Amino acid sequence: MLEIQGVHTYYGISHILFDVSLTVNQGEVVCLLGRNGAGKSTTMKSVIGLTPPRRGTVTYRGEKISGLKPYLIARKGIGYVPDDRRVYADLTVGENLEIAERNRDGKGIWNQERVFEVFPGLREIGSRRAGFLSGGEQQMLTIARALMTNPDFLLLDEPTEGLAPLIVKLLEEQILRLKALGMTVLLAEQNQQVALRLADRAYIIDNGVIRYEGTVEALRADEETRKKYLFA
Numbered sequence: 001m002l003e004i005q006g007v008h009t010y011y012g013i014s015h016i017l018f019d020v021s022l023t024v025n026q027g028e029v030v031c032l033l034g035r036n037g038a039g040k041s042t043t044m045k046s047v048i049g050l051t052p053p054r055r056g057t058v059t060y061r062g063e064k065i066s067g068l069k070p071y072l073i074a075r076k077g078i079g080y081v082p083d084d085r086r087v088y089a090d091l092t093v094g095e096n097l098e099i100a101e102r103n104r105d106g107k108g109i110w111n112q113e114r115v116f117e118v119f120p121g122l123r124e125i126g127s128r129r130a131g132f133l134s135g136g137e138q139q140m141l142t143i144a145r146a147l148m149t150n151p152d153f154l155l156l157d158e159p160t161e162g163l164a165p166l167i168v169k170l171l172e173e174q175i176l177r178l179k180a181l182g183m184t185v186l187l188a189e190q191n192q193q194v195a196l197r198l199a200d201r202a203y204i205i206d207n208g209v210i211r212y213e214g215t216v217e218a219l220r221a222d223e224e225t226r227k228k229y230l231f232a
Contacts, residue, residue: 001024001025001026001028001060001061001152001153001184002023002024002047002058002059002060002153002184002186003022003023003024003057003058003059003060004020004021004022004023004043004046004047004056004057004058004059005021005056005057005058005059006019006020006021006055006056006057007019007020007021007043007046007053007055007056007057007058007066008020008053008054008055008056009042009043009045009046009051009052009053009054010051010054011042011051015208016039016042016051016208017039017042017043017046017053017208018207018208018209019056019209019210020039020043020046020056020205020208020209020210021056021210022043022203022210022213024153024184024185024186025184026184027182027184028184028185028200028201029175029179029184029185029187029198029199029200030185030186030187030199030200030201030202030203031187031188031189031195031196031198031199031201031202031203031216032044032186032187032188032189032202032203032204032205033189033190033192033195033202033203033204033205033229033230034188034190034204034205034206034229034230035190035206035229035230036190038205038206038207038208039205039206039207039208039209040157040158040188040189040190040205041083041157041158041188042208043188043205044080044082044155044157044186044188046058046066047065047073047078047155047186048070048073048074048078048080048155049065049066049067049068049069049070049072049073050070052066052067053066060073060076060077060078060153061076061077063076074149074151077150077151077152077153078151078152078153078154078155079146079147079149079151079153079154079155080146080154080155080157081142081143081146081154081155081156081157081159082142082157083157083158083161083188085138085139085141085142086142087130087131087133087138087141087142087145088130089129089130089131090129090130090131091129091130092126092127092128092129092130093122093125093126093127093128093130093133093141094112094126094127096130096141096145097112097115097122097141097144097145097148098112100145100146100148100149101148101149102148102149102150103150108150109150110147110148110149110150111148112148114147115144115147115148118144118147118174118177118178119140119141119143119144119174121137121140122137122140122141122144125137134167135162135163135167136163136164136167136170136171139159139160139163139167139171140171140174143156143159143174147178151183152183152184153183153184153185153186154178154183154184154185154186155185155186155188156175156185156186156187156188156189157188158188158189158190159171159175159187159189160172160189160191160194161190161191168191168194172194172197172198175187175198176198179198185198187199192226192230196216196219196220199216200215200216201213201214201215201216202214202215202216202219204219204225204229204230206229211225211229212225212229
């Protein structure tokens with residue numbers, strides 16, 4: 001469904017990603033693990049077009065999308081949940097959802113009522129301004145807002161970062177529910193315990209280079225690799 005092939009991405013003259021390649025098949029949750037600053041967020045931004053690759057290609061459903069503007073990539077069915085959430089602070093929860101609503105082909109399953117079924121806590125605070133929400137509530141809102149675009153594919157960038165353990169557990173359950181509904185997900189995450197519970201396959205990135213690719217089971221068994229690339 002998604003293929004990243006030989007991607008090199010820069011911030012100005014700084015070379016951040018080096019020959020990054022990975023694939024995500026339909027219906028999978030694939031995690032991209034790595035320490036802080038390893039290149040996870042830049043990989044996600046390279047897919048959605050916020051930091052277009054200077055070399056290499058990003059292909060979605062067989063179509064090259066690298067080089068397209070982010071809004072055009074989103075229209076093709078990719079939802080993006082950034083690591084800094086970026087809610088509209090002066091708008092209510094309901095308004096944040098309303099402005100994102102988009103039905104690409106008239107057959108989309110996601111609307112505000114369906115989103116509230118997955119995130120029932122948001123229904124109770126629908127009239128509250130997003131700037132007054134807790135970190136966990138903002139994260140749920142950000143994912144819900146992405147779902148309102150009726151994506152086929154979700155990019156989740158560090159969804160558990162900075163959240164209390166109880167909220168992390170709740171968010172994990174909701175991502176598993178999306179997986180059960182057939183959503184395809186690329187999950188960038190520093191919390192390896194959460195990522196390995198959610199994912200089918202795993203990649204590890206370190207200093208902008210993919211260092212590992214394999215099943216979650218194989219990575220769990222490979223303590224040496226996890227210590228080398230994931231532990232501080």
